[in-house]
Amino acid sequence: xxxxxxxxxxxxxxxxxxxxxxxxxxxxxxxxxxxxxxxxxxxxxxxxxxxxxxxxxxxxxxxxxxxxxxxxxxxxxxxxxxxxxxxxxxxxxxxxxxxxxxxxxxxxxxxxxxxxxxxxxxxxxxxxxxxxxxxxxxxxxxxxxxxxxxxxxxxxx
Amino acid sequence: xxxxxxxxxxxxxxxxxxxxxxxxxxxxxxxxxxxxxxxxxxxxxxxxxxxxxxxxxxxxxxxxxxxxxxxxxxxxxxxxxxxxxxxxxxxxxxxxxxxxxxxxxxxxxxxxxxxxxxxxxxxxxxxxxxxxxxxxxxxxxxxxxxxxxxxxxxxxxxxxxxxxxxxxxxxxxxxxxxxxxxxxxxxxxxxxxxx
Numbered sequence: 001x002x003x004x005x006x007x008x009x010x011x012x013x014x015x016x017x018x019x020x021x022x023x024x025x026x027x028x029x030x031x032x033x034x035x036x037x038x039x040x041x042x043x044x045x046x047x048x049x050x051x052x053x054x055x056x057x058x059x060x061x062x063x064x065x066x067x068x069x070x071x072x073x074x075x076x077x078x079x080x081x082x083x084x085x086x087x088x089x090x091x092x093x094x095x096x097x098x099x100x101x102x103x104x105x106x107x108x109x110x111x112x113x114x115x116x117x118x119x120x121x122x123x124x125x126x127x128x129x130x131x132x133x134x135x136x137x138x139x140x141x142x143x144x145x146x147x148x149x150x151x152x153x154x155x156x157x
Numbered sequence: 158x159x160x161x162x163x164x165x166x167x168x169x170x171x172x173x174x175x176x177x178x179x180x181x182x183x184x185x186x187x188x189x190x191x192x193x194x195x196x197x198x199x200x201x202x203x204x205x206x207x208x209x210x211x212x213x214x215x216x217x218x219x220x221x222x223x224x225x226x227x228x229x230x231x232x233x234x235x236x237x238x239x240x241x242x243x244x245x246x247x248x249x250x251x252x253x254x255x256x257x258x259x260x261x262x263x264x265x266x267x268x269x270x271x272x273x274x275x276x277x278x279x280x281x282x283x284x285x286x287x288x289x290x291x292x293x294x295x296x297x298x299x300x301x302x303x304x305x306x307x308x309x310x311x312x313x314x315x316x317x318x319x320x321x322x323x324x325x326x327x328x329x330x331x332x333x334x335x336x337x338x339x340x341x342x343x344x345x346x347x348x349x350x351x352x
Contacts, residue, residue, distance in 0.1 A: 054197035
C-alpha cells in the first residue's frame, strides 16, 4: 500500500470530486482515511465556530422590519399626471394668443400730454370763467333779451 | 460561463423564475429567509458585526431595487450572495475600512471565538485540544487572501456547490477549485502544527 492519496487528492475528496480509484484506496488504507478525517475535522470545527459566532452575534441584534422603499417611479408618474394637463392647456392657448390683433402701443407720456391739452382747450374756449357764471343771468345782450322777451335790467330798476 | 450552463435555472418565462421574482417582491419574507446567511457571510468576511449588519441591509435593499434585473439564471440565495460579495469588496477597498483594519479595534481574535465554542459531552482535556486546533485553523483561514477566504466560507460554511460559488463570486469553476485547494492546504498546515 505505497500509493497513498496525495494532498491534492485528499482535498479533491473533500470537494466531492471523488473517483472510484480514490474510494477503493480509502476503503483499504487507514492512513489516508485518518488524513482525510483530520482535514475534515479542521474544516468542521471552523464551520461549527463560525455558525455559533454568527448565531450569537445575530441574536443580540434586533430583527429589522423592512418596508419596501417608496417607488420614485410612482411619485414621478403622479407629478407628470398633474403637470401634463396644465402644459397641454397652455399649448392649446398659444394659437389664440398669436392670432389676436395687436394694437399699436401708445406711449404713456403721449396719452397724458393729450389729456392735458384737451383740458386746457376746454377751459380757454369757455367765454365766461366758471367763477363768474352766476352773474351771467344779470347781464345779457340786447338782442338776446329781445329774443327771450325779458325786460332790460335798467328798466326794471 | 460554464457555471451558468450547469445550473439549469434559466428560462425567461419559467414558473420557477416567476416564483423567484415573487420571492424578491416580498422583502420582509426575503429578509427572514436569508438574513442569517448573508449576515454570516459578511461577518466572516469582515470580522465586524456592525459592518456585517450594514452590508446585510444594503444587500437586501439593492436586491429589492434591482429585482426586475434578476434573470433567474441562479437561485435567489446565490444572487443575494453575489450582491453581498460586491458590497463586501467595495467595503474592504475603502480607505476607512483599511484604517480600522490597521487599528484592529473591533476585530475578533481567534481566542475569543474558541472560548465561545460549546462542546458538550467531551472531556476538558479534549476540549483544550479542540480549542487549540480551532485557534490555528481560524488564524489560517483569516490570513487567506480575501477571495480565497470568501470561497472557503461559501463552500464549507454555507455548503454551496462549486458552480454556485462561481456565479456568486464571478469566477470560473476552475478558479474556485484552485482557491479551495489553497484554503484546504492552509487548514492542513494548521492542523499539522497542533500535533
